[in-house]
Amino acid sequence: MKILVPVKRVPDPATTIRVLPDGSGIATDNVKWVINPFDEIAIEEALRIKEKQGGEVVLVAVGQQTWQEQLRTGLAMGADRAILVRSEAALDTLAIARLLAKIAEEQKPDIIILGKQAIDDDSNQVGQMLAEMLGWPQATFASKVEFQDRKCTVVREVDGGLETVAFDLPAIVTTDLRLNEPRYASLPGIMKARKKELKEIPADSLGVDLTPKLKIKKLDPPPKRQAGRKVASVEELVQVLHNEAKVI
Amino acid sequence: MADVLRNVDFFNLDELLTPEERMTRDTVRQFVQREVLPVVERHFANETFPLDLVPRMAELGMFGANLKGYGCVGMNNVAYGLIMQELEAGDSGLRSFASVQSALSMYAIYAFGSEEQKNRYLPEMARGKLIGCFGLTEPDHGSDPGGMETRARRDGTGWVLNGTKRWITNGSLAGVAIVWARTDDKIAGFLVEKGTSGFTTRDIHGKFSMRASVTSELILEDVRVPDSARLPEARGLGGPLSCLTQARYGIAWGAIGAARTCYNCALDYTRSRRQFSRVLAGYQLVQSKLVRIMTEITKAQMVCLRLAQLKDAGRARPEHVSFAKRNNVAMALEAARLARDMLGANGIVNEYPVIRHMLNLETVNTYEGTFDVQTLILGRDITGENAFE
Numbered sequence: 142m143k144i145l146v147p148v149k150r151v152p153d154p155a156t157t158i159r160v161l162p163d164g165s166g167i168a169t170d171n172v173k174w175v176i177n178p179f180d181e182i183a184i185e186e187a188l189r190i191k192e193k194q195g196g197e198v199v200l201v202a203v204g205q206q207t208w209q210e211q212l213r214t215g216l217a218m219g220a221d222r223a224i225l226v227r228s229e230a231a232l233d234t235l236a237i238a239r240l241l242a243k244i245a246e247e248q249k250p251d252i253i254i255l256g257k258q259a260i261d262d263d264s265n266q267v268g269q270m271l272a273e274m275l276g277w278p279q280a281t282f283a284s285k286v287e288f289q290d291r292k293c294t295v296v297r298e299v300d301g302g303l304e305t306v307a308f309d310l311p312a313i314v315t316t317d318l319r320l321n322e323p324r325y326a327s328l329p330g331i332m333k334a335r336k337k338e339l340k341e342i343p344a345d346s347l348g349v350d351l352t353p354k355l356k357i358k359k360l361d362p363p364p365k366r367q368a369g370r371k372v373a374s375v376e377e378l379v380q381v382l383h384n385e386a387k388v389i
Numbered sequence: 390m391a392d393v394l395r396n397v398d399f400f401n402l403d404e405l406l407t408p409e410e411r412m413t414r415d416t417v418r419q420f421v422q423r424e425v426l427p428v429v430e431r432h433f434a435n436e437t438f439p440l441d442l443v444p445r446m447a448e449l450g451m452f453g454a455n456l457k458g459y460g461c462v463g464m465n466n467v468a469y470g471l472i473m474q475e476l477e478a479g480d481s482g483l484r485s486f487a488s489v490q491s492a493l494s495m496y497a498i499y500a501f502g503s504e505e506q507k508n509r510y511l512p513e514m515a516r517g518k519l520i521g522c523f524g525l526t527e528p529d530h531g532s533d534p535g536g537m538e539t540r541a542r543r544d545g546t547g548w549v550l551n552g553t554k555r556w557i558t559n560g561s562l563a564g565v566a567i568v569w570a571r572t573d574d575k576i577a578g579f580l581v582e583k584g585t586s587g588f589t590t591r592d593i594h595g596k597f598s599m600r601a602s603v604t605s606e607l608i609l610e611d612v613r614v615p616d617s618a619r620l621p622e623a624r625g626l627g628g629p630l631s632c633l634t635q636a637r638y639g640i641a642w643g644a645i646g647a648a649r650t651c652y653n654c655a656l657d658y659t660r661s662r663r664q665f666s667r668v669l670a671g672y673q674l675v676q677s678k679l680v681r682i683m684t685e686i687t688k689a690q691m692v693c694l695r696l697a698q699l700k701d702a703g704r705a706r707p708e709h710v711s712f713a714k715r716n717n718v719a720m721a722l723e724a725a726r727l728a729r730d731m732l733g734a735n736g737i738v739n740e741y742p743v744i745r746h747m748l749n750l751e752t753v754n755t756y757e758g759t760f761d762v763q764t765l766i767l768g769r770d771i772t773g774e775n776a777f778e
């Protein structure tokens with residue numbers, strides 16, 4: 142099975158994010174960059190599928206030259222090769238989905254596994270857009286993926302429960318947190334990744350309209366949490382909860 | 390206690406690392422975060438080594454990572470140093486295990502073994518199937534290994550070993566012990582396998598330091614080994630001493646990891662704990678301690694990075710390594726003590742990793758050549774005067 146896994150570079154979730162004073166973006170000095178955690182889960186799932194039934198895992202990223210590092214990490218985890226669609230400008234989700242659709246037409250994967258969302262902008266759009274563009278079935282928020290011949294069954298995490306869907310390949314799956322626990326890149330894997338193919342393609346060579354439809358106007362840091370307040374007695378607590386907070 | 394393993398990188402030294410080096414660091418850090426931190430306090434309390442981590446460490450490629458061939462990964466010395474740093478950010482005992490396996494035992498075979506010995510032992514050791522230990526120190530000879538009393542006597546085509554080695558990390562865990570012994574003319578190294586008749590081990594208990602690491606005594610009573618168990622290329626004390634240089638190199642990096650964990654803990658703690666009118670981190674005396682640790686960690690990082698470059702270029706002298714071991718371990722010990730102090734009463738309980746690191750670092754200060762022994766090595770280097778005896 143040929144599996145395509147799109148990968149995004151995001152700030153490490155453990156990093157403290159500082160918004161620039163003019164609200165135009167985040168301060169990137171000293172930020173540690175990692176593979177979007179949901180994409181890591183997608184890579185892990187792809188590797189497990191490949192380990193079970195053979196095939197090829199191809200990573201694709203749309204971004205700058207620095208994104209090579211995250212693709213190399215994915216290769217070190219065990220992916221076979223990677224494609225970096227080079228774009229110096231930050232693109233919106235629609236442009237990215239269009240580029241990925243082009244790559245998919247060219248690579249002809251049996252399945253595309255994506256993270257359900259990127260933890261930086263939390264858009265949760267690319268997988269769905271891509272399914273629409275390719276005209277493929279989609280199963281988002283997957284917590285279990287199984288195959289039987291050219292049929293795929295996915296258990297989805299939906300509000301208040303689980304939903305099981307079945308569909309034919311080719312298809313789009315987006316990963317939820319509980320799908321698997323990604324492996325780390327082993328040291329031999331890191332050494333092997335050196336020699337794996339990482340191909341760069343300029344984004345503007347793919348004949349896709351990249352004009353942004355979305356403009357980020359301003360970023361605001363979340364409001365500072367107010368310090369708690371001490372009350373003298375249980376009576377006072379009940380009073381305050383009732384009269385001021387109006388929760389009881 | 391959020392992310393005590395995080396970077397301390399005041400000068401953006403991360404930029405000087407290659408993506409592969411950073412990846413290696415991240416892999417080991419994740420391993421420590423997910424698999425070591427949850428169990429290490431229990432092992433330290435029970436005086437046990439987390440043996441079940443060994444196959445995982447092997448699978449990730451951590452043993453003999455800077456050796457080439459024989460199933461080893463063949464990374465450079467920066468990556469190797471970063472592995473040691475991250476392991477010791479978890480626990481010095483875990484780093485000791487990796488040091489003894491890689492830099493002492495595997496390296497001894499790699500540097501001084503016959504082709505047959507290398508093929509027989511190294512791949513198994515890289516895979517974690519075979520654990521090694523390194524027996525140099527004796528009850529009466531620590532800083533002065535040249536005075537060792539363990540003897541190897543010729544007996545037909547083989548050798549007979551007699552003597553006692555003490556303070557041997559992994560001693561009772563090891564399937565193969567590298568035993569250094571005096572022959573008629575020089576000091577030689579022997580590979581003694583577990584179960585060889587006359588060879589027994591006894592663990593040392595009652596340690597207040599390195600409790601999550603096994604430390605043993607090796608007892609050799611008329612142990613017969615064939616000549617093929619002798620490391621043919623080790624001639625004299627230079628053999629074991631060059632292994633110590635390898636291990637000291639890893640310790641110099643490792644100590645930064647321990648210091649970093651203590652610093653991160655103290656920083657988080659003092660930024661949230663209030664006394665009198667404000668958080669502790671708002672007081673000048675506390676800031677002075679934090680700044681001192683951060684400065685020393687940063688300097689130690691720079692020393693290690695330069696040392697790694699020299700080592701990769703084949704230009705590191707043993708004295709360079711002594712400089713780094715001496716400076717970085719003393720720095721880490723001081724950092725741990727200061728951090729312990731800043732945590733107040735919480736600094737003495739195992740809810741925080743600081744006291745464990747502080748106690749461990751007492752060993753790190755002593756083994757592989759004490760702080761003062763490194764001082765004498767450097768003193769000899771710059772003055773030309775040997776102050777050892």
Ligand SMILES: Cc1cc2nc3c(=O)[nH]c(=O)nc-3n(C[C@H](O)[C@H](O)[C@H](O)COP(=O)(O)OP(=O)(O)OC[C@H]3O[C@@H](n4cnc5c(N)ncnc54)[C@H](O)[C@@H]3O)c2cc1C
Pocket residue numbers: 489523524525526529530531532533555556557558559598599604752755756757758759760761762776777778
């Ligand atoms: C937990 C642990 C694990 C260890 N693991 C191993 C191992 O795997 N393999 C191994 O072979 N050994 C191991 N060791 C032994 C360690 O290397 C020795 O303890 C160390 O070399 C110091 O020797 P010593 O303890 O005999 O101290 P001593 O040599 O007796 O030193 C005591 C003090 O005297 C000072 N001193 C010594 N000589 C001089 C001098 N000429 N001038 C001034 N001061 C001097 C020292 O600096 C020190 O402060 C381990 C030790 C510990 C604690």
